[in-house]
Amino acid sequence: MPIDPLSEGKEDTGPDSYVLDxxxxxxxxxxxxxxxxxxxxxxxxxxxxxxxxxxxxxxxxxxxxxxxxxxxxxxxxxxxxxxxxxxxxxxxxxxxxxxxxxxxxxxxxxxxxxxxxxxxxxxxxxxxxxxxxxxxxxxxxxxGKIYVEAERARLTMELSRMKEAEGDIASAADILQEEQVETYGAMNKREKLDYLLEQVRLCLDKQDYVRALIIAKKVNRKTIEEGDLEDIKVRFYRLLIRYYSHEKDPLELARAYSAIFRTPGIQEHPEDWEPELTSAVVMLAISPFDNHQVDLVHKMLQEEKLEQLPEYKSLLTHFVTDELAQWPLPEHESITQHPLLADSKDWYLPMLRDRVIQHDIRVVAKFYTRISAARLAQMLQLSKDESEKYLCDMVTSTTSERLIAKIDRPAGVITFRGRKTANDHLSEWTADISELLGLVEKTCHIIHKEHAIHKAHAAQRLATDS
Structure with a gap:
């Protein structure tokens, strides 16, 4: 490429010259x-x-x-x-x-x-x-500078604490939520988790429960199971207990208490694990009936330390046996000493009573196809109106505890078997035919076996006579 003579002797001011300079x-x-x-x-x-x-x-x-x-x-x-x-x-x-x-x-x-x-x-x-x-x-x-994100996060934490000390919880929570520490690579694992837990705590203090759950879901449950993060794990589940207590979700409360109970540091001292275990049992007892609740109850009954608490083991046993528990329970005096059940005005004790009555209705439905309303009320130790109310709630429930039943009020009769559809009748007929064919085949086999035995005996007699 020819060189422009006019450019000779001029200073190069392009981007390359800046790099060279x-x-x-x-x-x-x-x-x-x-x-x-x-x-x-x-x-x-x-x-x-x-x-x-x-x-x-x-x-x-x-x-x-x-x-x-x-x-x-x-x-x-x-x-x-x-x-x-x-x-x-x-x-x-x-x-x-x-x-x-x-x-x-x-x-x-x-x-x-x-x-x-x-x-x-x-x-x-x-x-x-x-x-x-x-x-x-x-x-x-x-x-906006990624290379000082950890320092900025720590400064934000300090500012949030100052606002909290002044009593301005809302500002403290809003300030701390500005930092998305789960994406920061400059902070170690413990510091990130501690930061997230502070965000959750302030949201709960602010009564912003929706945001508290969103932030709590950022915590990796497998990570907090590591041995050097036991204190973080306990803090995390304590915060979840606060959240689910507000939401009145006993099954999640049972899981949270169970997670704290199974922490190795908690297992070492009876004064630490006993309150957690008893709370987990109480929460399981008042949880709605479904597959998850039944599975957790059976797992909890296998816990060795539960043998040291016979009243609470008996409480759980009521919900896995096909027997009427009837309220008040035999261990009512001892379990009502528990802090969660001590206050009858709180929602825990009334819900436990509801679960016991619902369990008894399911037991009755298992053994009866038709029963009078008076007899049902007698079994439940309730009035007819109250027993009918519980039954209607279970029939109209949209969860897995839903019951199939019909009430004939003029006759005062309750039927627990629902009306069969055409598919149900066809399936039942098919099952009956299969059973019949199986019996016919088995009978034929027995007849052939008898013929074979008879022929063998006859051949043996002929051989003996000859």
Missing amino acids: KEEKKKKDFSDESRVEIPEATDMARDGDLSGALERLLALEKRARLGGDVRTVSETALVIVKLCFELEHWEELNANITLLCKRRGQYKQVQVKVIQEGAERVSKIKDKGVKLQLIETLRTVSE
Whole structure:
């Protein structure tokens, strides 16, 4: 390609020349200059001329930055922050942190060190207003920078705690929710989990239960089962207990109590595991009847430590046997001493009574196809109207505890067998025919066997006579 003679002797100002200039600047070393400037500026600041010292240090920082000396830039920036902090010039501190982090072409390493230095010194500030201003400054300069995401998250946590200490729970929760720490790679596992649990706790304190559940689902249940995270696991399930207590979900409460009970650290001391085990049993007893509840009850009955609590084992046994339990239960006196059941005005004890009555109705439905309403009420130890109410609730239920029954009020008769459809009749007929054919085949086999035996005996007699 021919060279344009007009371009000869002109300075190249394209992007390639910028890269070349930057490479050349990286070769400059300002360490000797910094060894002279930094001590002199420090002495000047301590003698009362902080503005003059900062001017000299900022000029050195600029020359080193343009020259590509990252080490000198970092050292100078840290000295500026330390001097402002040491002399308690808070406005200068905030202004220079912002200036150092937002200067054109500033190195990431320098920004990280400045923000880390400021974050470390936040806890040493006693004045609340000054501390709050410094946190806001550091959060502003670190916003959107992935390389200081961990420092920003810790500052946000500190700011949230300050708001909570002031009694502003709503602001504390909103501030902490800004950080999506589950995506941060700079934070270790424990710190992430602790952060998420604080977010859940503040949401519960704020009574924002929907958001609390959303954040709780970010916690990996397999991760908190690791041995060094037992305290995190217990805290997590304690928060879930708060949430599901509000939602009145006894099955999830039973799972949460069971998870705490099975924690190795809890298993070591009876005073720790006994309240968790008894609470899990109570929650299972008042859980709605379904496959999950039955499975958990059978698993809980296999727990060895439950042998030491015979009243609670007996309570669960009522729900897996086809016998009428009848309210009040035989162990009523002992189980009502449990904190969850001590207050009859709370929802736990009335729900336990409902579960016992529903269990008894299912037992009756298993052994009776037709029964009078008076006899059913007698078995349940209820009035006719109350027993009919429970029966209707089970018939109209949309869950797996739904019962098939019909009430003939004029006759006072309850039928527990539902009307069969055409498919049911056909299936029953097919089953009967299959059973009949099986009996015919078995009979034929027996007849052939008798013929064979008779022939064998006859042949044996002929052989003996001859």
